[in-house]
Amino acid sequence: MEFRAYIIRRLLLLIPVLFGVTLFIFGITMFFSPGQRATLYVSSPQQMRDLPGIIEQYGLDRPFFVQYATWIGQVFRGNLGWSTVVSMPVAKAILHYLPATLELALVATPLIILIGIFFGTKAAAQKDKPVDHATRVMAILGWSLPTFWLGLLLMMVFYGYFRGFLPPGRLSVQMEVVVNSVDFIRYTRINTLDAILNLNGPVLLDALRHLILPVITISTVNVAFIMRLMRSSMLESLGKGYILTARAKGLDERIVVNKHARRNALIPVITVSGYLFAALAGGAVITETIFSFKGMGWWASQSALRLDIPSVLGFALFMAVLFVLVNLVVDILYTRVDPRVRLGGGVQ
Amino acid sequence: MSKRLSKMGWIVIIALLTLALVAFPACTQQGEEEEEEEEISIPLKNPGDFVQQSIGDIDSFDPAWGYDNASGEQVDYIYETLVKYNKESTTEFVYVLATEEQIVSTTQIKFKIRTGVKFQNGNDLTPSDVEYSFERAMIQDRGGGPAWMFNVPLLGYSRTRSAGAVRPGIFDKIKNAVEVDGDWVVFNFAIEYPMLQWKQILTQSWASILDKEWCVANGEWDGTADLGTGNATAWTKYNNPTKQTTFLYDKANGTGPWKLDAWEHGEYVRLVKSDNYWGTPVFFNKVIYQIVDEWTSRKLALLNGDADFVYVPRLYIDELAGITDLNAIKDLPELSNDCLFFNLSIDPTSDLIGSGELDGKGIPVDFFTDVDVRKGFCYAFDYDVYLEDVMKGEGTMLGSPIVSPLAGYDPNGKKYTLDLAKAEEHLKAAWGGQVWEKGFTFTMVYNSGNIPRKTACEILAENLFGINEKFLVSILPMQWPTILDSIFYVGATDEVKGPLPLFQIGWIADYPDADNFVTPFMHSYGDFSYYQAYGNAELDAKIETARYMNASPARDAAYKELADIYYNDAPGIMLVQPLGRRFFTKYIKGFYFNPTIPGQPGPLDVMSKSES
Numbered sequence: 001m002e003f004r005a006y007i008i009r010r011l012l013l014l015i016p017v018l019f020g021v022t023l024f025i026f027g028i029t030m031f032f033s034p035g036q037r038a039t040l041y042v043s044s045p046q047q048m049r050d051l052p053g054i055i056e057q058y059g060l061d062r063p064f065f066v067q068y069a070t071w072i073g074q075v076f077r078g079n080l081g082w083s084t085v086v087s088m089p090v091a092k093a094i095l096h097y098l099p100a101t102l103e104l105a106l107v108a109t110p111l112i113i114l115i116g117i118f119f120g121t122k123a124a125a126q127k128d129k130p131v132d133h134a135t136r137v138m139a140i141l142g143w144s145l146p147t148f149w150l151g152l153l154l155m156m157v158f159y160g161y162f163r164g165f166l167p168p169g170r171l172s173v174q175m176e177v178v179v180n181s182v183d184f185i186r187y188t189r190i191n192t193l194d195a196i197l198n199l200n201g202p203v204l205l206d207a208l209r210h211l212i213l214p215v216i217t218i219s220t221v222n223v224a225f226i227m228r229l230m231r232s233s234m235l236e237s238l239g240k241g242y243i244l245t246a247r248a249k250g251l252d253e254r255i256v257v258n259k260h261a262r263r264n265a266l267i268p269v270i271t272v273s274g275y276l277f278a279a280l281a282g283g284a285v286i287t288e289t290i291f292s293f294k295g296m297g298w299w300a301s302q303s304a305l306r307l308d309i310p311s312v313l314g315f316a317l318f319m320a321v322l323f324v325l326v327n328l329v330v331d332i333l334y335t336r337v338d339p340r341v342r343l344g345g346g347v348q
Numbered sequence: 349m350s351k352r353l354s355k356m357g358w359i360v361i362i363a364l365l366t367l368a369l370v371a372f373p374a375c376t377q378q379g380e381e382e383e384e385e386e387e388i389s390i391p392l393k394n395p396g397d398f399v400q401q402s403i404g405d406i407d408s409f410d411p412a413w414g415y416d417n418a419s420g421e422q423v424d425y426i427y428e429t430l431v432k433y434n435k436e437s438t439t440e441f442v443y444v445l446a447t448e449e450q451i452v453s454t455t456q457i458k459f460k461i462r463t464g465v466k467f468q469n470g471n472d473l474t475p476s477d478v479e480y481s482f483e484r485a486m487i488q489d490r491g492g493g494p495a496w497m498f499n500v501p502l503l504g505y506s507r508t509r510s511a512g513a514v515r516p517g518i519f520d521k522i523k524n525a526v527e528v529d530g531d532w533v534v535f536n537f538a539i540e541y542p543m544l545q546w547k548q549i550l551t552q553s554w555a556s557i558l559d560k561e562w563c564v565a566n567g568e569w570d571g572t573a574d575l576g577t578g579n580a581t582a583w584t585k586y587n588n589p590t591k592q593t594t595f596l597y598d599k600a601n602g603t604g605p606w607k608l609d610a611w612e613h614g615e616y617v618r619l620v621k622s623d624n625y626w627g628t629p630v631f632f633n634k635v636i637y638q639i640v641d642e643w644t645s646r647k648l649a650l651l652n653g654d655a656d657f658v659y660v661p662r663l664y665i666d667e668l669a670g671i672t673d674l675n676a677i678k679d680l681p682e683l684s685n686d687c688l689f690f691n692l693s694i695d696p697t698s699d700l701i702g703s704g705e706l707d708g709k710g711i712p713v714d715f716f717t718d719v720d721v722r723k724g725f726c727y728a729f730d731y732d733v734y735l736e737d738v739m740k741g742e743g744t745m746l747g748s749p750i751v752s753p754l755a756g757y758d759p760n761g762k763k764y765t766l767d768l769a770k771a772e773e774h775l776k777a778a779w780g781g782q783v784w785e786k787g788f789t790f791t792m793v794y795n796s797g798n799i800p801r802k803t804a805c806e807i808l809a810e811n812l813f814g815i816n817e818k819f820l821v822s823i824l825p826m827q828w829p830t831i832l833d834s835i836f837y838v839g840a841t842d843e844v845k846g847p848l849p850l851f852q853i854g855w856i857a858d859y860p861d862a863d864n865f866v867t868p869f870m871h872s873y874g875d876f877s878y879y880q881a882y883g884n885a886e887l888d889a890k891i892e893t894a895r896y897m898n899a900s901p902a903r904d905a906a907y908k909e910l911a912d913i914y915y916n917d918a919p920g921i922m923l924v925q926p927l928g929r930r931f932f933t934k935y936i937k938g939f940y941f942n943p944t945i946p947g948q949p950g951p952l953d954v955m956s957k958s959e960s
Contacts, residue, residue, distance in 0.1 A: 033697055085827060086613040087592055152644055163391070164652035168645045173394050173636055173654075176618070180610055292640050294615055302614070305796070305825055 006335070010328050021320040022075070025313055026068050032309060034060040080317065081310025085302045090314035093299060098281075099189035100170060101288070101295030103207075105280035106190070108215045112222045113273050117266070119223075120230020124238060124265075125257045135227055142224030151217040151290040158213055166213050168291040175206040214291045218284045222276055229272055233265035240264070266337055274330035275323070282319045390673035390933050392959055393653040397634040398936075400949055401646045402659040403797030404828030405614050405639055410596035411556035412485035415494045415875070416832060417856065418637075420553040421948045425619055425635055426468075427556030427602030430459050430478070431547055435940050435951075438860045441547055444627075445473065445557055445603065455537040457546065458529065466624040467559040468600075468607040475528040480560035480571060482526045482535075487519075487569050487586050488594070492836025492875055494554035496867075497858060501546060502526070504538035506873035512841050514584050519573050540896065548859035552944070559601050566595045590838050605630040605953050614639055614827070631956035641797040650674070653933060656957065657949040660931050661799040662740050673934045679742070680928030683857035683943040685751050685865070688804065688921040690716035690725070691849050693881035695837065698847035700791040700824070706779060708787040708818055711849060715790075721783060722918040724774035725850075726764040728811040729804075729921050733766075738800045743926040748911035749855070749869035751925040754862040755899065756907020762915040763922075772815050787818020790849045793834070796825040801852050804923065835879055845879050857944045862907045863895045870914060882919040935959065 029037050038054040055061065058070050074080075080090035088096065123135040158166040171179060171191060178184055178200070179191065187197050192211065195204035237243065238261050246256045283297020296315070303311030407419045411427055414420050430446040443449075446459035465473035482498060489495040489508040496506045502525035508518045527534045535546070549555065564570045568586075575582040591597060600608040605627065606619035619635040638655070640646050643664055649655040651671070660668060668674055694701055694713040702710025716722055731745050747763035750756045776784045792809065794801035802823065809821035826834070835853060837846030853876070858864050868875035871891050872883035890913075894906035914922075930949065932939065938955035 084830065084833070087598075087829075088613070155644060155648065159652065160648045164393075164654060167649075167652070167654060168640075168642075169638075173397060173399055173634075176616075177634070290642055290645070292638075292642065292645055298614075302796075302827060305827075 003335070007332070010331060014324055014328065017324050018321065021324070022072060022317065023068065025316050025320065026071055027064075029309065029313060030064065037309070075317070080314040083299075083303065083308060083311040083314070085308045085311055086299065090310050093311065094296070094314060094318055096189075097283075097294065097296045097299045099295075100293060101283045101297060102281055103190045103192060103211065104214055104218065104284065104287070104293065104295065105277055107192075107211055108219050108222075108280060109273065109277045111215065112219050112226055112276065113269070115219070115223045116226025117230050117262075117269060120227045120269075121234055121257065121262055121265075123227070123231040124234030124261075125253075127235065132231075135231070139224040139228050142220045143228075145220060147217060147221060147284075147286045148290060150220060151213070151287055154213045154217060155290065166209055168210070168213070168293070170207070170210050170293055171203070172206050172210075175203050178203055210291075210293070214284075214287050214293050217287045217291075218280065222280075226269060226272065226276070230265060230269050233268050234261055237261040237265040263337065267334065270333050270337060271330055274326045274333075278319075278323050278326040281322060282315075388651060388671050388673060390651060390671075390935075391653040392933075392935050392957070394634075394656075395957060396632065397636060398632040398657070398949075398952055398955070398957065399636045399638065399649075399655045400657045401638045401640045401649055401655040403639065403641055404795060406611065406617055406637075407829045407832050408591055408594070408597050409600045409608065409611070410488075410594045411481075411553050411558070412488045412495060413490055413493055413591060413594060413597070414553060415492065416828070417948070418828065420945075422608075422617055422619070422637065423553040423556055423600075423602075424604070424945075424948070425606045425952060426600045426604045426608055427553065427558075428604045429552070429555045429557065430461075430550050432551045433942050433944070436942055438548065438942065438944055439544065441551065445478070450532075451543055452534075454540045456534060457537075457543055458532045458534040460532050462626075463531070465603050465626045467562065467603055468622045468624055469559065469562055470624060471559050471561055471601075473557065473559075473603055475531060475533050477560045478533040478557055479526045479528050480563070481556065481558045483522050483571070484558065484563070484569055484586075485554060486522045486525070487583060488589065490588050490591075490836075491838060491840055492832075492879060494552075494858070496873065496875070497549045497554065498525075501537045501539060501541035502535065506867075506871065508587060514581075514587055519580075519583055542896075545859055545861060545863075548861075548944070552858060556602060558596070562601050563595065566599070568595050588838070591833070606632075606635050609634075627953075630953050632952060635952060643797075643799075650931065650933065653935075655933075656936050657930070657932050660929065662742065662926075662929075663738065663799050663803075665740060665929065668931055675930075675932045675934050675936065675939075677930040677932075677939065677941070678927070680930070680941045681943055682926055682928040683751055683754075683860055684854055685746055685749060685925050686801075686804075686852065686854040686923040687749065687869070687876075688725075688729075688808070688850055688852045688923065689876055689880050690722050690882075690919055691845050691851065691880055692717045692919075693843060693845045694849050695839070695844055695847045698849070700793070700847060701849055702789040706782050706786055706788065709789055711788045711790045713844075715779075715788070715849065718778045718783075719918060720774040720778035724771045724778060724783075725808065725812070726918050726921050727767045727771035727774065728808060728815060729764070730766040730807050730811060731764070731923075734804060734807060735924060738803045739924055739926060742929070743924040745924055746922040748914040748922060749865040750862050750907055750911050751857075751865060754860065754865065754907075755904045756862045756866075756894075756911050758908055758911065761908070761911055764915075764918075766811070768811065768815055771811070775815065775819075784816060787816060787820065789820040789822075791822045791824050792850050792852075793824045793826045793831060793848060794852055795828045795831050804852060808921070835876075837879065840879060843881075845881050860944055863891070866891055866894070866907065866910050869920070870910060877919065880919055882917070887913065 034055045037060050059066060078091050083090045083093045086093050119135045123132040126132055155168060159168065179186060184198050184200065186194050188194055191207035192204060195207055243256060243261055246260050283295050283300055285297040285301045288295050288297040300315045303315065404418045406422055407416050408414050409423060411423050414423050428444050430444060431441040432444050434440040434442050445462050445465060447462050448460035449457065451457050461475045461478055467473065485495045486498050486508060489499065499505055499507060503521050505515065508515055525536055527536065569583060573580050573583045598611055605622060605625045607622045609620040610618040616639060617637040621630065621633050643661060646658040647667060650658045668676065692714065696704060696713050704710050704712060706712050735741060735743060735745055744752065745763060747761045792805045794805050805823045809823060812819040812821055834846050834848050835851050840846055855865065855868060870877050870883060870887060872878065872888050874883060877883045890910060894903060894910065897903040897906060930939065935957045936955060937958065939950040
């Protein structure tokens with residue numbers, strides 16, 4: 001009951017947060033001319049012909065708050081404007097490109113977190129030993145490798161040197177035809193998930209082959225970060241009095257490290273992991289471009305390059321909502337991981 | 349101390365090991381590539397399909413709209429025309445949807461329409477479909493589109509609009525221009541027009557034949573003026589529409605060998621073999637066009653056999669040298685050119701002109717009306733570097749739009765060369781000295797992934813900055829359809845053009861005649877010049893006079909005069925007439941080259957793919 005109340009309270013808190021975010025995003029549009037802002041209200045190509053009519057209809061020369069109310073009304077109706085980059089409504093573009101990015105994020109995020117936590121824990125437990133040094137070097141390398149360089153290198157090796165072993169794109173030509181056939185139902189447009197739901201092994205294998213290199217590329221940098229964060233957090237935990245007590249009680253060192261120290265050390269990692277997932281779900285521009293894995297990052301970058309205002313604002317709004325929701329999930333996870341975080345009033 | 353050294357030692361050893369692990373495969377590959385370059389074995393993949401990877405998305409599948417390579421290529425695979433070129437020839441034709449022709453007079457030609465042909469939806473081809481296709485193209489006549497080639501001979505005007513309004517009586521002229529006469533379709537010209545040129549126009553994608561019944565059923569123009577409303581001007585809603593409002597923008601139904609199966613914007617187009625195709629069966633089951641901006645991906649796809657043909661920027665052609673499993677076709681004599689165009693009347697709402705004032709933070713909308721600005725820019729471009737480094741020496745720099753070997757082309761004609769002193773002299777004189785004193789800022793764009801065009805922008809921007817540090821030009825990549833939308837701006841009027849201050853685009857011959865290079869670049873209603881606000885009545889008269897002259901020294905002289913005018917007016921920075929290249933895997937057979945279609949991988953209807 002207490003937990004449900006907490007969720008409801010947090011959801012209610014989202015309203016003022018989203019109000020502030022949308023106010024800010026809409027405020028940015030005021031820097032553009034009424035004609036450019038009119039494109040925010042366009043939902044079909046036909047309407048592009050009558051921008052003056054839209055300016056009049058939506059009162060784009062009226063006071064800011066009146067315009068804001070009109071715009072937010074449109075947003076609630078799902079009309080985020082027209083994306084000239086991909087010739088479709090922005091809301092549809094988000095739904096179109098999100099699955100590719102989500103697929104990348106859903107595979108990469110757990111990988112990043114698990115590897116980061118595992119090696120971060122090992123490094124802290126064996127501080128100044130070879131494992132610690134090795135993870136430190138791995139972290140430095142991972143952190144310092146430019147994504148575009150690593151992506152191209154991986155592609156040259158695993159697609160070039162190993163002759164097409166791990167290709168770019170999302171699916172091969174043959175499998176693209178299969179997933180677009182009437183026999184294959186695209187429940188989510190996440191290829192791996194759809195392949196499982198359709199019990200289609202070849203599509204699943206093909207989708208996984210195409211996923212591996214982009215996942216490795218975006219994971220390399222982020223694993224390094226999580227690893228270092230986990231290590232320092234673990235070292236702090238291992239220095240606490242209750243760890244000394246646990247050891248003094250003669251507990252097995254593995255239990256001390258994995259149960260007592262690691263659980264407390266996870267809090268900052270959970271925080272960062274939440275934002276990491278949100279950031280990845282917003283698209284990895286360079287990775288998506290190099291591997292022709294066209295998702296949110298590719299769409300957003302193309303929109304920015306083309307000064308496609310409705311798309312850029314739609315993307316910004318999507319990211320804002322995503323971050324707010326992820327923040328909520330992270331806060332809920334805190335209550336599960338750290339008993340000191342009370343549902344009513346934070347840390348007591 | 350020894351413990352510290354031990355730590356450092358570990359770090360160094362692990363670092364070296366990790367680096368070696370990362371670097372080894374790359375080094376191995378590099379080394380082996382150099383040694384075994386010619387031994388790369390490309391596997392045969394997707395044996396029944398043709399896979400192409402390139403950089404630009406399709407602009408539209410509407411034959412009356414598409415006027416760019418990428419669109420025209422796809423339209424050609426789906427639709428058919430009355431006649432087409434006989435292989436490499438540009439003067440001999442073979443019949444496709446026509447079976448016979450009769451030149452009735454200097455102003456009338458008629459074609460007998462083939463029977464037994466079905467559209468991809470199963471409808472039969474009729475002469476009415478042919479009449480409708482041409483009339484619809486003229487009714488649509490979108491700004492910057494190909495309909496002018498029909499308009500000029502059939503209506504006597506370049507455009508159906510004048511001074512921002514539809515010309516009075518133009519609907520009746522359109523209806524009378526193409527008529528059905530039994531099994532024949534008659535073209536009635538408004539002027540005497542060279543029949544060879546007309547047939548050359550009929551070979552290309554804009555002359556594709558549509559299924560009238562299907563078009564009308566899906567909301568396209570119904571063939572009447574009033575559209576059943578009683579209002580005689582109701583048809584004008586189909587004139588100069590926005591791109592996506594035409595039903596045929598992303599739908600297709602032709603008589604050609606392949607039909608449209610899927611178009612994922614920015615990702616790929618997939619065509620599949622049509623069961624209703626009447627002609628000689630084609631080899632490829634699927635024709636796939638994938639948009640891959642990254643060169644390394646395209647290159648590896650070609651070398652792995654995942655693509656049969658890729659767009660290769662000239663800068664990277666050396667990377668494919670000596671690979672025996674590739675079929676590299678070189679030195680193809682393209683009838684095309686590339687140019688940087690000055691916009692003399694920029695849209696005031698443009699985001700690319702900074703403050704919109706001559707205050708050092710922008711440029712005014714009429715910045716390029718001053719010929720000294722234009723000439724200053726022309727002299728600031730390094731043509732030699734462009735030709736040698738960007739084009740790898742494969743082409744000829746031009747002084748005017750006219751390319752070799754057409755009338756008026758003179759290899760020794762006037763051309764701009766890099767001359768920074770002259771550039772400075774002109775830029776100091778421009779706008780009464782204000783340009784030099786205050787400087788300027790604006791943005792140039794190029795189509796994303798097109799390295800030569802990006803480099804051309806960089807060459808110009810750097811040289812201008814070198815002349816005066818107040819001359820700031822930034823460079824912005826855009827997707828191909830956006831560039832086209834911005835050049836051929838739907839909101840353009842006779843007075844105000846699109847938002848791009850300076851744009852770069854190439855021109856490929858619609859038909860192999862000097863007129864096809866002069867009209868688009870210099871006529872008031874030219875495809876480019878209209879969107880530059882360049883041209884005047886006197887110049888139009890000279891162009892039209894030269895157009896209708898018979899091949900003769902006088903015609904050659906007339907075009908040479910026009911080339912000189914272009915040089916003196918400098919409405920653009922003329923770049924190069926390139927020599928073409930194609931890179932296929934060795935499995936692709938049957939390619940031949942026709943210079944009027946240089947951007948396409950080739951005649952896929954007669955090409956095949958096999959080990960042998």
